[in-house]
Amino acid sequence: MPQREDDAGQPSARSIWVRLRNTIEHVLRCLFTFFFSSPRPRNNSPAREVSTEKQEARLLVLGASDTGKSTFMRQMQLLCGHGYPVHERLRHQPHIRRNLLESLHKLVSHLAAYGAQPATPEAQEAAQAFLAWEDLEGLLSEGALMDKTLIPKAQTLWADPGIQEVYRRRSDFHLMTNAEYFIAYAERILQDEYLPTVEDILRMRYVTRGVVEHRHELKNMIITMYDMGGQRPERENWARQILDPSAILFLASLSEFDQNVEEATEYEPRNRMVESMEIFAEVLKYPAFQNIPVILILNKNDVFRAKIKEVAIRQFFQDFVGADYDENAVREYITKRYEQITEDHKRNIMVRYTEATDTRDFQDVFSFVSDFVSRFLLRRGALF
Numbered sequence: 492m493p494q495r496e497d498d499a500g501q502p503s504a505r506s507i508w509v510r511l512r513n514t515i516e517h518v519l520r521c522l523f524t525f526f527f528s529s530p531r532p533r534n535n536s537p538a539r540e541v542s543t544e545k546q547e548a549r550l551l552v553l554g555a556s557d558t559g560k561s562t563f564m565r566q567m568q569l570l571c572g573h574g575y576p577v578h579e580r581l582r583h584q585p586h587i588r589r590n591l592l593e594s595l596h597k598l599v600s601h602l603a604a605y606g607a608q609p610a611t612p613e614a615q616e617a618a619q620a621f622l623a624w625e626d627l628e629g630l631l632s633e634g635a636l637m638d639k640t641l642i643p644k645a646q647t648l649w650a651d652p653g654i655q656e657v658y659r660r661r662s663d664f665h666l667m668t669n670a671e672y673f674i675a676y677a678e679r680i681l682q683d684e685y686l687p688t689v690e691d692i693l694r695m696r697y698v699t700r701g702v703v704e705h706r707h708e709l710k711n712m713i714i715t716m717y718d719m720g721g722q723r724p725e726r727e728n729w730a731r732q733i734l735d736p737s738a739i740l741f742l743a744s745l746s747e748f749d750q751n752v753e754e755a756t757e758y759e760p761r762n763r764m765v766e767s768m769e770i771f772a773e774v775l776k777y778p779a780f781q782n783i784p785v786i787l788i789l790n791k792n793d794v795f796r797a798k799i800k801e802v803a804i805r806q807f808f809q810d811f812v813g814a815d816y817d818e819n820a821v822r823e824y825i826t827k828r829y830e831q832i833t834e835d836h837k838r839n840i841m842v843r844y845t846e847a848t849d850t851r852d853f854q855d856v857f858s859f860v861s862d863f864v865s866r867f868l869l870r871r872g873a874l875f
C-alpha cells in the first residue's frame with residue numbers, strides 16, 4: 492500500500508512513523524546479513540567450500556632412546572584411546588617384573604666396582620639371590636610362579652648402605668629411570684596375581700623396535716602418531732619410514748646431561764645430551780622435514796629437579812656459567828643449547844617442558860601440540 496501524505500504535502504505523523512520503521516527494518520536486515528551469512532565469493536574467484544571433514548595430522552615422535560617417546564604414546568592412549576583395560580594391563584606384567592628384577596640385578600652387579608659390600612649377612616644373602624640372572628629370568632617365563640622369598644630380600648637390599656651407595660652412582664651405568672619406583676613396590680609386583688596399575692605402565696621401560704603407530708580421533712582432528720625407536724639401528728630408518736608428516740615432536744631428556752649412551756662402548760663413551768643434540772641437528776637437516784613445524788619437548792622434568800640438587804652440570808658441560816644446582820639456570824642452559832642448533836639451521840621451534848609420566852602435565856602439553864598443529868594445517872590448507 493502506497494504511503495500517504497497529508498494534503499498540504501507535509502508528511503503526516505503516521506507516514507513519518509512508517510518511514511522510520513522501514514528504515515530501522517532495513518538497517519537490521521543489513522546488520523543481520525553482515526554478521527550471520529557466509530561471505531560471498533569475490534568476482535571471478537571460485538567459492539571456497541566450508542569443509543566438514545576433519546583435519547588429518549601425522550605426528551612423528553622422534554628423539555634419542557630413553558627420552559620418553561613411548562611414554563608419551565601411552566598417555567595418548569589414556570587421553571584419547573581406550574585406556575588400559577585389564578587384558579592390556581596383564582600383557583605388561585612380565586615387562587614390569589623384568590624391570591624390577593633387572594634393576595636389582597644391576598645394582599648388585601655393581602657393588603664390587605664401587606668397592607661396596609652388603610653390610611649384614613641378610614643383605615649378603617639377598618645380594619646373592621639377585622646376582623644369578625639365569626634364575627631370575629626363569630621367573631619371567633610364562634606360567635612361572637613367583638619366588639616370594641625375593642620380596643623381603645628386595646627390601647633388605649634396598650635398605651643396605653652399600654646398595655644405596657651404588658644407587659647414588661647410577662648415572663655411571665645404565666639403571667632404568669624408575670628403578671626406585673619399582674623396587675618400592677616389589678611386594679605388589681612379585682605377587683602371582685599382580686595386575687599392573689596405569690602408573691606402573693607409564694613408568695615401565697620397554698625398548699621400541701621399528702615404528703609403532705597409533706590413530707586417535709579427536710573432536711576436530713584425526714591424529715596419527717608414529718613412535719619411532721630411538722636406539723642407533725632404529726634411527727637409520729626414520730626419514731624413510733613416514734612420508735609427508737604434519738609435524739615433529741622431538742623429545743629430549745632434561746636429566747641426561749650426566750649420563751652416557753647405553754650402546755656406546757666402554758672405550759668410546761658418549762654423553763647422552765651431546766648425542767641427543769646431534770640427532771636433533773640431523774632431524775632439522777632431513778630434506779623431508781624442511782617445511783614442517785618442530786616442537787621440542789624437554790622431558791623428565793621431575794628427574795631433572797631431583798638430580799640438579801646433587802649433580803653439577805659444569806662437570807659435563809664446562810661452558811655452563813650459571814650457579815651450580817640452580818634449577819632454572821640449568822634448564823635455561825639446556826634449552827639454549829637446543830635453540831642454538833635451530834638458529835644454526837635457520838629454523839623456528841616451539842619448546843615445552845614436561846614430565847611424561849604425569850597425566851595432568853601431559854594433557855597441558857598435548858592440548859598445546861594439537862592446537863598448534865591444527866592451526867598450522869589450516870594455514871597450510873589456505874595456501875593451496
Ligand SMILES: Nc1nc2c(ncn2[C@@H]2O[C@H](COP(=O)(O)OP(=O)(O)OP(=O)(O)O)[C@@H](O)[C@H]2O)c(=O)[nH]1
Binds near residue numbers: 560668695699719791
Ligand atoms: N620419572 C619419569 N620417568 C619418565 C619420564 N618420561 C619417561 N620416563 C621413563 O623413562 C623410561 C624410558 O621411556 P620410554 O618412553 O620407553 O623412552 P623411549 O624414548 O620410547 O625409548 P626407545 O623406545 O628406546 O626409543 C621409561 O621407564 C619411562 O617410564 C618422566 O618424565 N619422568
Ligand SMILES: [Mg+2]
Binds near residue numbers: 561698718719720721
Ligand atoms: Mg620407545
